[in-house]
Amino acid sequence: MRRHLTAFAAIALAGGMLLTPGTANAAAPRITASQGIADQPLAPLRTTVSYPRRAWAGDSYVYTLRVKNVGKWYTDIAYVGGYLPSQVSKVRIIGKPSGSYCEVSGREVGCLLDTLNPGRTATLKVRVWLRNSVRGTATADFGSASIDVPSGGLSTLDIHGIDVGTDVKYVRVKTRVLR
Numbered sequence: 001m002r003r004h005l006t007a008f009a010a011i012a013l014a015g016g017m018l019l020t021p022g023t024a025n026a027a028a029p030r031i032t033a034s035q036g037i038a039d040q041p042l043a044p045l046r047t048t049v050s051y052p053r054r055a056w057a058g059d060s061y062v063y064t065l066r067v068k069n070v071g072k073w074y075t076d077i078a079y080v081g082g083y084l085p086s087q088v089s090k091v092r093i094i095g096k097p098s099g100s101y102c103e104v105s106g107r108e109v110g111c112l113l114d115t116l117n118p119g120r121t122a123t124l125k126v127r128v129w130l131r132n133s134v135r136g137t138a139t140a141d142f143g144s145a146s147i148d149v150p151s152g153g154l155s156t157l158d159i160h161g162i163d164v165g166t167d168v169k170y171v172r173v174k175t176r177v178l179r
Helices: 004-019
Strands: 045-050 054-056 060-069 077-083 088-095 101-105 108-113 121-130 137-148 165-178
Touching: 045 137, 045 165, 060 077, 060 137, 077 121, 088 101, 088 108, 108 121
Parallel strands: 054 165
Antiparallel strands: 045 060, 060 121, 077 108, 077 137, 088 121, 101 108, 137 165
16 A cells, blocks of 8 residues: 655655756666556546636635546545635635645645545535625636556655656636626
């Protein structure tokens, strides 16, 4: 069974290795895609967003984000989040999957999900409050990402050449503000 801390360590090391000079690790063996490691994720995610098409200025409404694992394997790391409209005055996460870590920072919201098995769905609910002076259209951008670390690729600290499969998808939603 793959472990999340191993996946996080691989991502951190991969980011650090990109910053080191190429001459320091020139003799490191390279693993290529022909050896069975693909750059496509093993666990792609499908994101659907439920939201109101119209809302009154000064009211609140809820974005419901559903993330489904449509792949054949479970995810190592799954992320769902996004940017909320600039017209919001307050943001609160009102529903999240168990075992997830969610955070709100200004207009940004994000959740790091626990392992998502094939065919399973995780739901995140975010309530936003619009300001009284809002006009026009409130536009929000949401995204989900799946990161799969190849099994066997993390048994050593030498991870040069390993392609970590990633899958990032974005959804843009628009709500017309009524007065």
